[in-house]
Amino acid sequence: MGNYIIGIDLGGTNLKAGIVDTDGKILHRLSTKTNSHADSQIISNQILLLIAEIIQGARIKESDMIGVGLGSPGLVDKRGETVLFSPNLPRWRNIPIKRIVAERFSKPCVLENDANAAAWGEKWAGAGKEVRSLVMLTLGTGIGGGIVIDNKLWRGASNVAAEIGHMVIQMDGPQCNCGNRGCVEVYASATGMVRRFKEVLKSGKFSSLKISDEITARMISDAAFQGDRASLDIIEETGRYLGIALINIMHILNPEMIVLAGGMIGSGELLMNPIRQVTQRGAFEASYKDTKIVFSQLGNDAGIIGAAGCLLTELEISV
Amino acid sequence: MGNYIIGIDLGGTNLKAGIVDTDGKILHRLSTKTNSHADSQIISNQILLLIAEIIQGARIKESDMIGVGLGSPGLVDKRGETVLFSPNLPRWRNIPIKRIVAERFSKPCVLENDANAAAWGEKWAGAGKEVRSLVMLTLGTGIGGGIVIDNKLWRGASNVAAEIGHMVIQMDGPQCNCGNRGCVEVYASATGMVRRFKEVLKSGKFSSLKISDEITARMISDAAFQGDRASLDIIEETGRYLGIALINIMHILNPEMIVLAGGMIGSGELLMNPIRQVTQRGAFEASYKDTKIVFSQLGNDAGIIGAAGCLLTELEISV
Incomplete structure (x- = not known):
């Protein structure tokens, strides 16, 4: 060995x-x-x-x-x-x-x-070392997920569990690449946030970013840290959408911990604050008290x- | 002993x-x-x-x-x-x-x-005897849930997991008793179905049931079996809402089996057909093939x- x-x-x-x-x-x-x-x-x-x-x-x-x-x-x-x-x-x-x-x-x-591997990494050697159950969301171009239950990865009957990005939160919402409407990924992935941001700019809202730019989620985050109102608002809205997704996870799985990972967590508390507000208001009290919502430690x-x-x-x- | x-x-x-x-x-x-x-x-x-x-x-x-x-x-x-x-x-x-x-x-x-107890009953001595994972939905006045993973009830960190009726499927939908909007229970519980049915009657749609009646889900089901179009339509719509909820369950947990129980399953295939159609179209193929959707055996x-x-x-x- x-x-x-x-x-x-x-x-x-x-x-x-x-x-x-x-x-x-x-x-x-x-x-x-x-x-x-x-x-x-x-x-x-x-x-x-x-x-x-x-x-x-x-x-x-x-x-x-x-x-x-x-x-x-x-x-x-x-x-x-x-x-x-x-x-x-x-x-x-x-x-x-x-x-x-x-x-x-x-x-x-x-x-x-x-x-799944990343979720297991956080459980083994990262944010989730002390817990027996966690759900991880990777917030990037899409939204990936991993679920640890009772100290084991839960892969499902066909090895396709934890597709959390494709959870429907608005059944008549915008079309997702997966074919369904209103998946959380459509709203709260980097792609989804950029799409919503461009809509806001088209509607005439002022921003230091221009619609002609090749806007990325990173640029929105940077502009928000510089105080750009439109960018701040869109990140807050993204957090609220994620909050709905987290309420569903808490209602269904009531895990000890939810770990957020991926490029979008660069927005830090700008993203976390609305998530906490929405889950505090919408999850059961017992669940909100017991479920730690944290950022990835291993990045x-x-x-x-x-x-x-x-x-x-x-x-x-x-x- | x-x-x-x-x-x-x-x-x-x-x-x-x-x-x-x-x-x-x-x-x-x-x-x-x-x-x-x-x-x-x-x-x-x-x-x-x-x-x-x-x-x-x-x-x-x-x-x-x-x-x-x-x-x-x-x-x-x-x-x-x-x-x-x-x-x-x-x-x-x-x-x-x-x-x-x-x-x-x-x-x-x-x-x-x-x-949870009912879900464990189906796992121990009912529809789920042969599977290691199942999710049960009890469709009554409200919608209850139970989750079995790896041959064990999953109760969550605070013993409040499996509150599947309060999964949000339409975040700007009607208000639920729980305080959130657009929970699956608002649409697809007996109470939710009766509410939607009354709205349809108010809008002038013909039915053998009259809005003045004290309409129950059972009456709608009976009228549907007698061929009442409005009742058939509302049960089909209920099945479609449940189908969305089941897609979410399949995406998140990918269980071997989903068991439907409670008074509303008296509508039988009238309810099951739209559920199967929606999940076949909206769940991942691997998940749809491997997840059996069945009615409770123990009632x-x-x-x-x-x-x-x-x-x-x-x-x-x-x-």
């Missing part, structure tokens, strides 16, 4: 690897640009190469390596062997990546949905650390 | 008891009208009396009795000792009913939320059987 796990976080933009110890600390990192429009074979080779390189770079022996945890966007099949479908990596699917990695390095590998490392943690859990190594 | 459990189902209208064997069969029953506006002491005495009477009537020895499982409406405190608040039994709260029953009969007692007995099953589980007697 070795001492280190390789955690891999495959994203639409970057492919990141870390050497992670059994306490959930990253000792060494390496990353590369994902060849996101390439076919599965090429991406799979990128992963194998990155693993080989990080082992070499960190000067650890392959015998010191426990195995590989791989977090991937998209729906992972029930047996955790392949990715069925991934919106941001259109050709990344139906390749037995778990087996390919395991055979190449003669070490165990687990394949996990990236948001962008949650995926790498969590993927590594998933491998340890799979191997039933006490974490 | 005895052979029988007393299961109690405390409702706003009826207080029901059953002698339940360790296979989840009811061998003997007894019920009485709940003294619903009386204070806690009186209701608590009703419960003690009913237990004493059913033991006597069934001619079993107290030594053959394993203990008592008590299902109650309302929020049960974290330690499962008392009811904090129950909308339909306004003065039924803050009495240590678990201890009172246990001391009076010198047997263990568990106190469980009634919808009104789920509460009694489930409360008994909760006691066995608490005592860790294999069920």
Whole structure:
């Protein structure tokens, strides 16, 4: 038995690897640009190469390596062997990546949905270390989710649970990419916030940002910190939408903790204040008192650390 | 160790008891009208009396009795000792009913939320015997819920999980008793359906039912089976609202089974067809294929059987 796990976080933009110890600390990192429009074979080779390189770079022996945890966007099949479908990596699917990695390095590998992996990272080594149940929302281009219940990831009957971004909060609301209307992602993802912001500008509201700019959620956040009223308002509104989603999570799961992660948490208390106001008013008192709503502690490392943690859990190594 | 459990189902209208064997069969029953506006002491005495009477009537020895499982409406405190608040039994709260029953009969007692108990009944001895995860919705005056994950009831951090009726599906929708807007209960409970039906009649739509009647969900269902168009339409619309709620449950929890229970399932396929249509279109394919949507098998007995099953589980007697 070795001492280190390789955690891999495959994203639409970057492919990141870390050497992670059994306490959930990253000792060494390496990353590369994902060849996101390439076919599965090429991406799979990128992963194998990155693993080989990080082992070499960190000067650890392959015998010191426990195995590989791989977090991937998209729906992972029930047996955790392949990715069925991934919106941001259109050709990344139906390749037995778990087996390919395991055979190449003669070490165990687990394949996990990236948001699940990140949630497990926060539970193992981040904000959720002390709790037995948490729900994590990753607020980025879309909204991902992960659910930990009774100290275990809850993946559902078909390994597609925790798709919290597609919870409907306004059944006659705007169309979502998923085909339904009024998903929380339509309102409160970075994409959704930018869309609503542009509508506000079109309606004539003043902002230091101009509609001609290629507006991003980051730009709105920066403008808000500079005091731009339109930006402040749209972030507050985003927080209120998220608050509704959190009320639903609290009503359904009543978890000990809700962890917010992803690029949008850069807005900090501008986003958190309306979330707290809405949940305090709308959740049951018992639930509001007992559910801590916090930001991620691991930030962008949650995926790498969590993927590594998933491998340890799979191997039933006490974490 | 005895052979029988007393299961109690405390409702706003009826207080029901059953002698339940360790296979989840009811061998003997007894019920009485709940003294619903009386204070806690009186209701608590009703419960003690009913237990004493059913033991006597069934001619079993107290030594053959394993203990008592008590299902109650309302929020049960974290330690499962008392009811904090129950909308339909306004003065039924803050009495240590678990201890009172246990001391009076010198047997263990568990106190469980009634919808949780019913969900556990379906899991133990009903529709969900073969599955490890299920979500149950009880469609009555309100909408209650129970969640089984990994063969265990999931009660949440504050024992208030599974309040599925208060999931928001239309954040600017009609006001709910809970204070929020657009909860699924506002649309798809019996009360919600009757309210919508009256609005339709007021708008001038023809129905064999008249707005002057004291319309109930049962009357709408009966009229629909007689071919009344307005009644058929309103039940179909109710099914579509429930379909949205089920999509959310499938997205979040992806359970193996969703069990529908309560008076409204008397509408049978009239209600189930739109639910299936909406979930087939709106849930992920993997989730739709793997989540069975079924009606309760135990019907009104789920509460009694489930409360008994909760006691066995608490005592860790294999069920």
